[in-house]
Amino acid sequence: MSEFTVEDLRQIVREVAGADTGVDVEGAAPGATYEEIGLDSLAxxxxxxxxxxRTGRxxxxGLVEKETTLQDTVALLHAGRSAA
Incomplete structure (x- = not known):
């Protein structure tokens, strides 16, 4: 498993959250929830x-929900373990 820095994970979260959603997450504050940046629970x-x-984590x-922030997602991934 490759190790990711927190900055790597921030970039991955922003790229993945912005892909195919039409939502500009680059300008979103790290403390913004998915709901606040316009994403619903399916997204x-x-x-x-x-x-x-993408991360193998x-x-x-149910751990990541529309009320979760981008920053929380990064922290979760950073603390996570590799997928089996």
């Missing part, structure tokens, strides 16, 4: 799946 599920795939179902 968050898709983002979570893409983050797990296991993200338990």
């Amino acid at each position: 968050v599920l898709e983002i979570t799946a893409r983050l797990a795939q 296991e993200i338990p179902e």
Whole structure:
């Protein structure tokens, strides 16, 4: 498993959250929730799946929700373990 720095994870979260959603997350504050930047719960599920795939980190179902912030997601990924 490759190790990611916090900055790597920030960039990955911003890239994945912005991909195919039409939402500009580059300008979003790290403390903004997914809901505040215009993403609904279905989009968050898709983002979570893409983050797990991209990072190789296991993200338990329901842990990332529309009320979760971008910063919280980075912290979760940084503390996470590799997927089995």
